[in-house]
Amino acid sequence: MPVLSSARYGKDNVRVCKVHRDEATGTHTVTEMIVCCLLEGKIEESYTKADNTPVVATDSMKNTIYIKAKEHPVDPPELYAGILGQHFLDTYSHINVANISVEVKRWTRIAIDGKPHPHSFYRDGDETRNVEARVSRADGIEIRSSLAGLLVLKSTGSQFHGFVRDEFTTLPETWDRILSTEIDATWKWKTIPSLQALRDNIAIFDQAFDNARIITLKTFAEEDSPSVQNTMYKMCDKILEVAPEVASVTYALPNKHYFEIGEFLLLLAPLEMKKLSLMNHVLTRVPTDLSWHKGLENTGKNAEVYAPQSGPNGLIKCEVSRS
Known part of the structure; x- marks a missing residue:
């Protein structure tokens, strides 16, 4: 007999742009996001018995995403994800877990004659700041923050030699090469017990993101890398050192090859x-x-x-x- 092992559903690819206007200075801040919300709970019968009684319409989820963005700050995205997830638990008693993901696009303020413009921005590459939050009645709030899509290259300062050589090996050893990769770094936070605890510590999220980006770029640029493996390990170690609330760090680095003609x-x-x-x-x-x-x-x-x-x-x- 078939058994429904797990189920979740929701709304994906909800695009949101919020403009925060500082009335005192006339400075605007723009935050553009892509939000996904997937709910879990006592929803089995909507799958097994065609009973839609427990179904919160995904269109309602979309509306909620916009309304909560209006009612609450969206920066840092970890806070917004926690607020949004907790809303679904507070509103619907049969929902036990809300999975929220937020992808934040990078808009950088334009400088005119050396002075930051108050309301004009440019798209600074494909880099995104991402958050995945699992808000659970039983387990509290689990958050993963990440930096993705940051393309980097250095024209020297990278080696690769001493690897296994056998009958399948044609790659020559090198003591100097171009190294290029697209940064995908994720740090998992220690479990946060409640939304209030998240609110009380929101400063750690921006600080950790800034530190992770600086550490990644500085280590990449300055180290005479013996391998991508060793360089990424050092990046992880340094992030754990400066962010005591982080439980683990993950990197995924594709090697963008540049071959001599x-x-x-x-x-x-x-x-x-x-x-x-x-x-x-x-x-x-x-x-x-x-x-x-x-x-x-x-x-x-x-x-x-x-x-x-x-x-x-x-x-x-x-x-x-x-x-």
């Missing part, structure tokens, strides 16, 4: 290989350096022109927790 490519070339039954094709190495044109050197210390790669790419992850 002088490197070899594997290409399929037709050959007379009937005797070996290789379907007349074999993998061969074809040099693609620039020496064919007037002796141009573009390898090693003379490399200046690179080919950005879209894939495949390395993907390195880790989670560092308190012992």
Whole structure:
């Protein structure tokens, strides 16, 4: 007999923009978010018996997202997510858990003649500040904060050597290379017992985000990285050091490869290989350096022109927790 093991439902991709106007200074602050709300609770019969009695319409959830954004601060997003989640528990007795995710777009104030403009902004890349909150009657408030979509590159200060070499290895060792990645860093907070406890400590969220961003960029830029693995571990360790309320830190870093034009490519070339039954094709190495044109050197210390790669790419992850 089938059993409904788990269920949640709600509204996704609710786009919200709030403008906070400081009447005293005339300065505006813009916060643009994408919000998702998924509810859990005594909703089984809406699935198993087609009984919609316990269903809070997702359109009502959308309206609630807008109303709570009007009634309460949306900065920091951890506070807004907690307020929104607690609302659903307080309003609907059969709802036990509210899962709220908030993605905040990055709008940066424009500087005119060196002075920040009071109400004009520009989109500063694809970086987002994200929050996932699980507000539960039984377990309190669990929050994960993150920094995502921050694309970084450095043209030197990265190594990779000493790795396993066997019959499948063609990658050469290097003591100097371009390193580029798209930062995805998440820090999980220790469980917060109540919405009031969250309100009492809201300053820690902006501070942790600012520290995590500074640590990430500073470590990336300054370290002569022996590997992405070791560099990301150091980032985690430093975030745990400056944010005692954080329980664990996770990084996921894709390696955005930039290859020298002088490197070899594997290409399929037709050959007379009937005797070996290789379907007349074999993998061969074809040099693609620039020496064919007037002796141009573009390898090693003379490399200046690179080919950005879209894939495949390395993907390195880790989670560092308190012992």
